[in-house]
Amino acid sequence: MNTLASFELDFPAWYSDVVRRAELAEHSAVRGSMVIRPYGYAIWELLQRELDDRIKATGHENVYFPLLIPQSVLAREGDLVEGFAPEVAVVTEAGGSVLDEPLVVRPTSEATIWSTYARWIQSYRDLPLLYNQWANAVRWELRPRLFLRTTEFLWQEGHTAHETAAEAIAESLTILHRVYADVQESVLAMPVLPGRKSASERFPGARETFTTEAMMRDRKALQAATSHYLGDEFARAYGVSYTGRDGAQHHPYAASWGASSRLVGGVVMSHGDSRGLKLPPAVAPHQVVIVPITPERSEVAEAAAAMAAELRDAGVRVKLDERQHVRPGAKFFEWELKGVPARLEVGVRDLAGGHVTLVRRDGDVREEVPRDAVPARIDDVLREIQGGLLADARSFRDRHTRRIAEREEMMGFLSEAQGFAVTAWCGSAECEATVKAETSATIRCLTLEPEDPGGPCPVCGQPGTELATWGQAY
């Protein structure tokens, strides 16, 4: 049992070790593409279900648009093609011949979807159009990291059309709060800061990009999900117009929004420790692992199986680890590495005492639980762990968020990646560029509504117009 790289001293190596050794994912033969293993995919499926439920509960329907996009279709929206051109993969041959027109593997689907909406949107009665798709996307990645930045990723992308700009903006914010922030906090136990991106960090073609930003355990930021207000540019670029309530022709307003498999990386980096992964029960493929201490003794094996059945009946996701060729100590090590929230040990002495031993992943205390109290105790413990992980991550983030007014302090704090710096900002891209050049940090987000920052921009000394949160980011 070799140990993980140091959580404290070399977080990136720790992350790679955990992803690989907890069998979440690994690199494939194609640079930047990953293989998602069963344990990692099970986390993604649980997360996907939670997102999908909320996407549907907010009135959206799922659709599916093609993977391949003719280059000329992508080219019709100037900002989009410019933003994504350096990252696209291009199919130039198919069916044994060179294609007349190359096809781009979708980096995102605004182009293909809005060129189709031209057929679907004719009247104000067709609006709003509230569609989402679950799909893969490809953006060529030169510095890949499993889950966080991969050439191919899995995601959902919502693309909606509205009668008014106000409705499209409201849509972006509904998704931000009721879908993304809610899943990230209540399911992934990952506290997020909802906000607006500065112009330089917006999605290509967007008038406003909203984001949820989370702090990882190395105090760097993860952009957890984004939603965009796209104005009517896409409608104009793709010739989408409709007859309004007033009988005249109008262009609909657009929003788009996406959350991806990178969130699995966010879970790893939000809650791990030196022993490995720590999974929130809501996305743990196994919420409880039962380890029979002497699985070769039939009374122990039977008691363990009965307990597994009882917990499953109570709706708990249970793994019964009956392997006889692996020692209990090795099992404890493995399931701790894999972040299973609770472990139940069943041994001869436990049975004689009428109890089992409970060990929580979020603590080291061994607790004896009377056998008939196990389902109730597990129910409590899972709830406590879910809430505890969120509270702990929030307290970590708050401890590493600092209100800063002075330039020198700001630059030092950010270049050492000490956490989130909250400062006044004058609104100029020049100051952003200066900070990035000196510290590698960027504005993670501005407040949702512009707020009086109560002082001058620490970078240039000009009056502050926005309150900005800065950090080094993934």
Add this chain to the structure above:
Amino acid sequence: MNTLASFELDFPAWYSDVVRRAELAEHSAVRGSMVIRPYGYAIWELLQRELDDRIKATGHENVYFPLLIPQSVLAREGDLVEGFAPEVAVVTEAGGSVLDEPLVVRPTSEATIWSTYARWIQSYRDLPLLYNQWANAVRWELRPRLFLRTTEFLWQEGHTAHETAAEAIAESLTILHRVYADVQESVLAMPVLPGRKSASERFPGARETFTTEAMMRDRKALQAATSHYLGDEFARAYGVSYTGRDGAQHHPYAASWGASSRLVGGVVMSHGDSRGLKLPPAVAPHQVVIVPITPERSEVAEAAAAMAAELRDAGVRVKLDERQHVRPGAKFFEWELKGVPARLEVGVRDLAGGHVTLVRRDGDVREEVPRDAVPARIDDVLREIQGGLLADARSFRDRHTRRIAEREEMMGFLSEAQGFAVTAWCGSAECEATVKAETSATIRCLTLEPEDPGGPCPVCGQPGTELATWGQAY
């Protein structure tokens, strides 16, 4: 309200009309790729859930492998590359440069998966490996038909590894019966014939291909899903070996199996009629549509809403069609076209009489149902429709299946696509080719275990060695 092409006289045009006008899917800008619209995607999601539940219940886990496959990896299994070379789409440029090695967009994932299994399979303890993935795949299609043959399609592909050939064969058959045939019959109400493919119809590289074959309403066959026993060829081609129970090195045996979005087309073609789609309740996005006859009258609107809520509480998928700018007659027409199993009409006279009017999609009788009996009656009716559709499709198939011993009768029956011909077959590919040349028909399947066909091959007169079912196919 223009009518559909004739169900009786021009089934292919009827199919295209229904798919388009019921808003299931439409063609996209990329030849052969389709856009799946919300109503079509909702059917796919329901079907997907049913397949996924059974895939997991039979012990499989989901994973995800990359979309792009290096050409050299695909090339390592000779039959596979030869079989798919004419159909693949190839990425030759990415990230702004020409790639050193072209990447194939997956037509199927045996190559990429088995090259990875080389790392995962070391000991007999790692077997069986029972993995499945939900993914898109691309096979260049020159004669596309929505859902049935599309350049890009959605599917699940299972890829398993086993210690013995017998286990790999048993896996293929488990999937065939407990996953595919079960979903197709009990969910899609589509009776299927499980069988073996002849050598000429096998998957490239397979030693045995098993299939479920269904009869569409034009008496043509749809290959509904296939599972393959692949021997140890893939393990050898990709260098996969393990230390067996005997301490020696062995190659594992492989199975693979897939079912795709073509099944949505199968549902359309199994149950439609001249009015459009007829959906089995198990995959109907709306099992019941409620049409208030005078939605502008508040007592009617309220009664309709209350009934919708009551049915939803009972677990029924309900659509309440409150649109005021569409006349009831147009609504009836639309929901019949879309195949909603049951319609409830709520009018002033209904309310006065304390009942609602029920109209089933599988009949024309109008039935008055007392208001408090609605949930129980709907529960019965949905069950009856689900069973009725299956019984009806089975009786249709049986009426159009004929045991044939004479060559002339066989050729006439098949060239007119009168249905399934069951004949003796001598086992020669030459006779298959003769039949195909004369009638366009192929062997859809052989019996699962070779059966004495009780007579000579009608094509060549040589002794029969197999019992074959022939038909024209999609």
